[in-house]
Every structure is written in structure tokens, then in C-alpha cells.
Amino acid sequence: xxxxxxxxxxxxxxxxxxxxxxxxxxxxxKVISSDSGIGPIPTFFDNKEKPIYFSDCFVPSxxxxxxxxxxxxxxxxxxxxxxxxxxxxxxxGEIVDTKWEFFFVSDxxxxxxxxxxxxxxxxxxxxxxxxxxxxxxxxxxxxxDSILEDKxxxxxxxxxxxxxDKISQGLGHMLGYTQDELSGTTxxxxxxxxxxxxxxNLLRDLGSHFKTTGNIPFKKEFRxxxxxxxxxxALGFGKTIEWSSTGRPTKILGCxxxxxxxxxxxxxxxxxxxxxxELAFEQSHTLRARVANILGILxxxxxxxxxxxxxxLVQLIKRETKLLDQSLxxxxxxxxxxxxxxxxxxx
Numbered sequence: 001x002x003x004x005x006x007x008x009x010x011x012x013x014x015x016x017x018x019x020x021x022x023x024x025x026x027x028x029x030k031v032i033s034s035d036s037g038i039g040p041i042p043t044f045f046d047n048k049e050k051p052i053y054f055s056d057c058f059v060p061s062x063x064x065x066x067x068x069x070x071x072x073x074x075x076x077x078x079x080x081x082x083x084x085x086x087x088x089x090x091x092x093g094e095i096v097d098t099k100w101e102f103f104f105v106s107d108x109x110x111x112x113x114x115x116x117x118x119x120x121x122x123x124x125x126x127x128x129x130x131x132x133x134x135x136x137x138x139x140x141x142x143x144x145d146s147i148l149e150d151k152x153x154x155x156x157x158x159x160x161x162x163x164x165d166k167i168s169q170g171l172g173h174m175l176g177y178t179q180d181e182l183s184g185t186t187x188x189x190x191x192x193x194x195x196x197x198x199x200x201n202l203l204r205d206l207g208s209h210f211k212t213t214g215n216i217p218f219k220k221e222f223r224x225x226x227x228x229x230x231x232x233x234a235l236g237f238g239k240t241i242e243w244s245s246t247g248r249p250t251k252i253l254g255c256x257x258x259x260x261x262x263x264x265x266x267x268x269x270x271x272x273x274x275x276x277x278e279l280a281f282e283q284s285h286t287l288r289a290r291v292a293n294i295l296g297i298l299x300x301x302x303x304x305x306x307x308x309x310x311x312x313l314v315q316l317i318k319r320e321t322k323l324l325d326q327s328l329x330x331x332x333x334x335x336x337x338x339x340x341x342x343x344x345x346x347x
Contacts, residue, residue, distance in 0.1 A: 029053050101115055
């Protein structure tokens with residue numbers, strides 16, 4: 001897979017979606033291709049070959065912002081760049097704020113394919129990307145949100161017939177490979193970077209995808225070990241795009257997303273959850289046990305002969321100790337409630 005193949009797959013998703021936008025611009029801002037939501041609607045008198053430019057699709061002053069990000073990405077050897085653009089809605093002439101990621105698709109880094117979406121409007125219920133990108137499910141929302149938040153690590157393709165494994169340059173760089181290694185003839189397998197503890201479950205879920213003839217998309221959370229020995233959490237997903245005449249899978253195409261931040265939050269929640277459980281145990285078994293001991297001692301003192309002042313002090317201490325015990329009961333109850341809520345969030 002060359003670097004443009006997976007981008008074309010993502011471009012296709014944008015074309016069939018009512019939510020995402022797609023446009024390809026040359027270095028002069030001329031629109032090479034786009035979906036129907038980009039550019040003015042031609043009239044009967046317009047020439048079919050009439051070119052469309054950046055200024056026909058976006059606020060003209062945004063061109064400087066676009067060029068600045070393109071040149072910055074090129075100088076830093078990045079394969080893509082993001083930029084916020086104000087899209088012109090034709091024929092009304094309204095302005096809509098949109099967020100874009102542009103990919104370099106030519107050797108001179110001048111031609112760029114962009115995938116965009118409006119961010120000033122709520123996300124629609126159905127993006128038209130099929131079951132895999134169903135925005136009504138938590139998994140679909142997570143995948144879409146991850147892509148929109150620029151956490152897409154790269155693409156992968158596996159040819160089951162020839163046992164060929166191909167990855168995009170972005171994924172290769174994330175794994176720690178140099179440009180020379182990615183450009184070489186030796187194939188690079190991203191599967192060997194999967195954490196050994198996660199690999200069996202990943203194969204099991206992939207097998208389930210095959211057994212349902214692709215009706216259940218493959219998606220799995222797992223850890224990736226980079227060449228630098230650093231570990232990140234990833235969400236891999238994909239679909240079988242080619243089947244043999246006998247119904248056997250022959251080629252799979254998918255993406256990998258970075259979910260390390262979310263996993264860090266989950267780990268923090270679990271640690272906080274255990275802390276609350278230990279605190280509740282400490283309150284119920286240790287602190288209340290000491291309070292019970294104090295009340296027992298006060299009962300003994302109360303049965304002994306005392307003057308009026310001593311008796312008053314014993315009753316005062318007993319009353320305050322009982323109030324302390326009630327406060328501990330309330331605190332324990334709240335801790336148990338918080339633990340239950342935390343368990344619901346973690347699960």
C-alpha cells in the first residue's frame with residue numbers, strides 16, 4: 001500500500017457521508033475534485049469546464065492560513081496538516097465554520113486532499129457511513145470523535161492470500177521506523193508490535209469477524225509496543241474488503257486510533273475507586289471499632305459513683321461520641337454510593 005491508498009479509502013467515506021466534506025486542491029488553490037457540498041452550484045449558462053478555486057469554496061482570507069499550515073507541515077516532513085476554514089454555503093452565501101485535515105498526495109507537496117466537517121453544528125444521528133461508523137452507538141461515537149480529534153495513527157492492510165502486510169507511513173513512523181526502513185523492500189508487520197498479552201484476544205475477535213462474513217466489524221482495544229520500548233493504547237478497527245469465490249476472506253483494510261489518554265483516565269478512575277473502597281473499609285472496621293471502645297469505656301464510667309460535674313462531663317463525651325459514630329455511618333454510606341457509581345463508569 002502506498003501512502004495514497006488508505007487516504008483514498010478515507011476519501012471515499014467522506015464522499016458517501018452527509019456529514020463529512022471532501023476536496024482536493026492544487027498548489028494554486030484550484031479545486032481538482034470535490035463532493036457536491038463544495039463550491040458553487042453551476043447554472044445553465046455556466047461552462048461545464050469552468051474551474052472552481054479556493055475562494056469559491058471558502059472565505060478568501062483563509063487562503064493565507066491554509067498555505068501557512070501546508071508549508072509548515074512540508075518543512076517538518078509531516079504527511080498531513082489541520083486547519084480551520086470558513087466554508088461558503090451556496091447559493092445562500094452563508095458562512096459555516098469547518099475543521100479540515102489535508103493530506104499531501106503529490107511529490108511536490110502542492111496537491112492536497114482534504115477531509116472536513118462542520119464543528120459549529122451538532123453531529124447528526126446518522127453519518128451515512130454504515131454500521132461501522134454508526135454514531136448512535138458508543139463505539140461509533142468513540143471512533144468518529146477520535147478521528148475528528150486528530151488521533152488517527154495510520155492505516156493497515158493485510159492480504160490473507162499472499163500473507164502480505166502493508167502499513168501507511170504515518171503508522172510506520174508511530175511504530176518507530178525510519179523513512180529508509182519504510183521505503184525499503186523488507187515488509188514491516190505491525191502485528192508483531194501488539195502486546196503479547198493482547199494478541200490472542202485480538203485474533204479471537206478477528207475470527208468472529210470472519211465467521212459473520214464481515215457483518216460484525218472488527219474492532220479491538222490493545223496495547224502497541226513501539227521500537228523505542230514505549231507502550232501506547234490503541235483501538236484497531238477494520239473490515240474485510242475482498243472475499244474469494246468460496247466465501248473466504250482475502251484482504252482486510254483498517255485504521256488504528258490512539259486511545260492512550262482515555263486509558264490513562266480509566267486507570268486513574270480505577271485507582272480512585274480502590275482508594276474509596278479502602279477508605280470505606282478503614283472507616284467501617286477501624287474508626288467505628290475505636291468509637292465503640294470509647295462508648296464502652298464511657299458506659300463503665302457512667303456506672304461508677306461520680307459527682308455532678310464528672311457525671312455531666314461523661315454524658316457530654318458520650319453524646320459527642322455518638323454523634324461522631326453517626327457521622328461515620330453517613331460517610332461510609334456516601335463512600336459505598338460513590339464506589340457503586342464508579343463501578344458503573346468503569347464497567
